Amino acid sequence: MGRIEIQDLSLVYRSGREKFLALDNINTKIDDGEFVCIVGSSGCGKSTLLGVLEGLLTPTGGRVLIDGKPIHGTGPERAVVFQQYTLFPWMSAIQNVVFGVKQVRRELSAKQLEEIGVEFLQKVGLKDFLHKRPGELSGGMQQRVAIARALAVNPQILLMDEPFGAIDAKTRLTLQEMLLNLWAEDAEKKTVVFVTHDIDEAILLSDKILFMEPKRISREIPVTMPRPRDRDSMYDDKEFRDLRNNLVILFYKDIKEQIGGEEVML
Amino acid sequence: MSAANKDVKVGLRGRLINLPVALYIASVVLVFLPSRMAERVTMSNPIAFIFVLTFTLVFFWIKLGKKGGTQQAKDIATVIFVFFLLWEAITTKLDWLPYIFVPAPENVFYSYIQLWDYMLSGLARSLYLLLTGFIASLVIGVSLGIAVGWLPRLRQAVFPIAKAISTVPAIVYGPYIVVIMPTFTAASILVIFFGTFWSTFMNMINRVGTIDARIINTAKVLNVNTRTMLFHIIMPYTLPRIINDMSVALSISMMTLTFAEMIGADRGIGYFVRRSLDYANYTQAFAGIFFIAVVITVLQVFITVLKKKLIKWDY
Numbered sequence: 001m002g003r004i005e006i007q008d009l010s011l012v013y014r015s016g017r018e019k020f021l022a023l024d025n026i027n028t029k030i031d032d033g034e035f036v037c038i039v040g041s042s043g044c045g046k047s048t049l050l051g052v053l054e055g056l057l058t059p060t061g062g063r064v065l066i067d068g069k070p071i072h073g074t075g076p077e078r079a080v081v082f083q084q085y086t087l088f089p090w091m092s093a094i095q096n097v098v099f100g101v102k103q104v105r106r107e108l109s110a111k112q113l114e115e116i117g118v119e120f121l122q123k124v125g126l127k128d129f130l131h132k133r134p135g136e137l138s139g140g141m142q143q144r145v146a147i148a149r150a151l152a153v154n155p156q157i158l159l160m161d162e163p164f165g166a167i168d169a170k171t172r173l174t175l176q177e178m179l180l181n182l183w184a185e186d187a188e189k190k191t192v193v194f195v196t197h198d199i200d201e202a203i204l205l206s207d208k209i210l211f212m213e214p215k216r217i218s219r220e221i222p223v224t225m226p227r228p229r230d231r232d233s234m235y236d237d238k239e240f241r242d243l244r245n246n247l248v249i250l251f252y253k254d255i256k257e258q259i260g261g262e263e264v265m266l
Numbered sequence: 267m268s269a270a271n272k273d274v275k276v277g278l279r280g281r282l283i284n285l286p287v288a289l290y291i292a293s294v295v296l297v298f299l300p301s302r303m304a305e306r307v308t309m310s311n312p313i314a315f316i317f318v319l320t321f322t323l324v325f326f327w328i329k330l331g332k333k334g335g336t337q338q339a340k341d342i343a344t345v346i347f348v349f350f351l352l353w354e355a356i357t358t359k360l361d362w363l364p365y366i367f368v369p370a371p372e373n374v375f376y377s378y379i380q381l382w383d384y385m386l387s388g389l390a391r392s393l394y395l396l397l398t399g400f401i402a403s404l405v406i407g408v409s410l411g412i413a414v415g416w417l418p419r420l421r422q423a424v425f426p427i428a429k430a431i432s433t434v435p436a437i438v439y440g441p442y443i444v445v446i447m448p449t450f451t452a453a454s455i456l457v458i459f460f461g462t463f464w465s466t467f468m469n470m471i472n473r474v475g476t477i478d479a480r481i482i483n484t485a486k487v488l489n490v491n492t493r494t495m496l497f498h499i500i501m502p503y504t505l506p507r508i509i510n511d512m513s514v515a516l517s518i519s520m521m522t523l524t525f526a527e528m529i530g531a532d533r534g535i536g537y538f539v540r541r542s543l544d545y546a547n548y549t550q551a552f553a554g555i556f557f558i559a560v561v562i563t564v565l566q567v568f569i570t571v572l573k574k575k576l577i578k579w580d581y
Contacts, residue, residue: 054487074487086484089579090502099498100488133579153488 001067002077002156002191004030004053008062011048022048024215025062030208033189037202039247040212041254046195049212050161053193054080066157076104079150081163087134087142087149093121094130097149104153120148123182140171144178151182158183160194164201173231176204184228199247203240204229211247213254221246286340289347290323293354297372301358314375315354322346369549377553385538385557392523392534393561395451399458400519407463408508411470412496418475425471432464437525444530454526461522462515469511473504506580509573513566520562535561 011023022045030036038046051057052064055074063070066077079100087096094117101108101116108116121127124144134142143163150158164172183192196202202209203223211219225239234240297312322343329339350371356362357370378385414424440457447453477500485499527536539554 054483056483056486074489076489078487080484080487082480082484085478086480088481088484088499088502090505090577103489103491103494135579149488 001032001188003032003067004157004191004193005065005068006062007065009049009052009059009064010061011052011057012060021215023052023059026217028210028217028220030191030193033191035183035192035205035207036194036210037206037208038193038195038210038212039197039199039202041197041251044212044214044254045216046212047161050159050193050195053157053159054078076153077155078157078159079153079155081143081146081150081158081160083162084139084143084166087145089134092131092133093126093137093145094118096134096145097121097152100149100153116152120152121145123151124148124178138171140167140175143167143175147179147182155190157191157193160192162195162197165196172201176201177231180205180228199244199251202247203243204231204234209247211250219250286323286326286343286347289344289351290319293319293347293351296351296354296359299359311376311379312372314379315372318375319347319350366546367548369552373549374552374556377550378557381550381553385535388533388535388538389557389561391531392527392536395454395458395526395534396519396523399455399523400462400516402455403459403461403463403466403519404508404512404515407466408470411467412474412500412504414467415471415474416496416500421471421475425468425475428464428468428471432468436460436522440522440525441529444526450530454523454531457526458519458522462518465518466511466515470504470508473507474500477503506573506577509569509577513569516565516569517562520558524558
């Protein structure tokens with residue numbers, strides 16, 4: 001459960017009489033339990049594509065199927081982690097986590113909800129911070145709560161829009177590892193679609209990288225390095241270095257096109 | 267050199283601690299000095315004035331006992347005592363101003379002892395009008411504002427209209443409301459209601475329209491229904507600003523109330539001032555004005571306390 005099919009998807013932004021084509025006829029499939037990273041330079045449409053998967057944006061053409069059924073708007077089978085500042089600041093960590101569960105499982109008692117909240121905050125290493133408000137937590141801790149909130153609704157698909165983009169480098173490494181462990185420990189693995197512009201992050205995390213050039217997916221690059229992946233030895237791995245080089249070249253070409261073919265230093 | 271500087275500072279501070287106390291003693295002594303007015307006007311009992319002076323001193327002593335803001339408390343006390351001292355000296359001792367128009371402080375404060383039951387019943391009446399109109403305006407303005415603000419087409423249609431109407435102060439059509447409403451009470455409440463309704467309503471529409479998209483999107487992907495979105499997301503998100511606007515709205519309501527009481531009341535704190543002025547009893551008018559200031563200040567303090575209790579997350 002959690003297979004995504006994107007068929008002939010296109011999206012045009014309209015503002016007044018102006019039109020802007022953000023996504024141009026995208027076709028791809030993401031398998032059940034697959035960890036996919038969408039990579040591309042800024043403005044290429046990767047966040048727009050994720051917005052369609054989230055159900056926050058309505059495509060102007062084509063459709064998205066989940067397990068064969070077309071999606072309309074948001075749904076409980078999908079959970080989202082945004083970049084930052086999306087916890088509700090008036091709620092404590094546990095209230096934030098429980099809030100999402102409450103919306104889709106009305107039958108649960110307050111005690112059951114609290115148990116779920118504690119369980120998932122424990123999973124992200126925050127069991128000592130249950131009753132702290134977001135304002136009292138660091139950026140990294142806030143993202144941990146956001147991940148706990150997304151996982152607590154037990155979704156089949158986890159959509160992540162540059163979740164570690166605003167986190168300092170050291171904390172980012174810890175969070176990447178935590179996310180991988182949480183994903184790997186599930187008996188029935190969740191499908192993850194993870195948007196990033198960090199090449200190393202994409203290779204470390206994913207089974208497959210979707211490289212976006214403006215408006216479309218231009219490459220689908222499988223990452224076959226064995227799991228669990230170890231960051232320290234990864235940098236010596238030939239596959240890692242080849243992948244990284246390829247992606248850097250793709251990025252470089254993309255940037256060159258955007259600024260009109262002139263030579264740039266990378 | 268620096269040690270000497272330090273000594274000067276400490277010395278200055280030591281003197282400042284004593285300044286309000288010294289001024290308090292000077293004020294009390296001044297009250298009991300022979301007065302040039304005594305031959306013309308029957309002096310009232312200075313007990314109320316002495317009480318006010320003592321109360322001020324004790325109040326700021328308690329403030330001084332707490333950490334932080336002690337210098338400010340001292341300075342405020344100093345300003346208040348200098349004001350009382352000058353007032354007492356100019357009116358009763360020096361006789362510089364016409365005593366009929368500028369009453370002496372002991373007479374002003376003695377009014378409270380003479381008229382306390384009358385003033386309290388007026389206060390009860392005024393608070394009833396004020397709070398009914400104010401709370402109705404707040405509740406209806408906020409809920410309608412949230413509803414209208416949430417629907418983009420309705421928001422775009424209603425906002426310019428509300429903005430145009432809100433430019434007309436309620437006191438302009440106040441007399442008309444008094445004419446068409448069956449009782450004066452209902453009319454006053456309605457005038458107070460309209461005094462703040464449009465601005466509350468408009469602020470709320472604006473606020474909901476400009477709410478952080480990340481918060482709304484997060485709520486949407488958590489599959490909230492419209493009711494939860496309005497009451498569990500938008501409402502708490504906008505609460506800090508609602509309470510901030512409350513203090514401004516309260517001042518406007520007080521103004522509208524005073525206006526309403528000036529056109530047709532038979533009791534109330536605004537009415538008290540108007541009637542005193544009508545009878546050229548400036549002593550009582552002064553007493554009424556001080557009274558209104560104290561009442562508004564207490565209500566504003568109440569709003570501040572409410573904000574601290576309710577909003578623990580927005581600093």
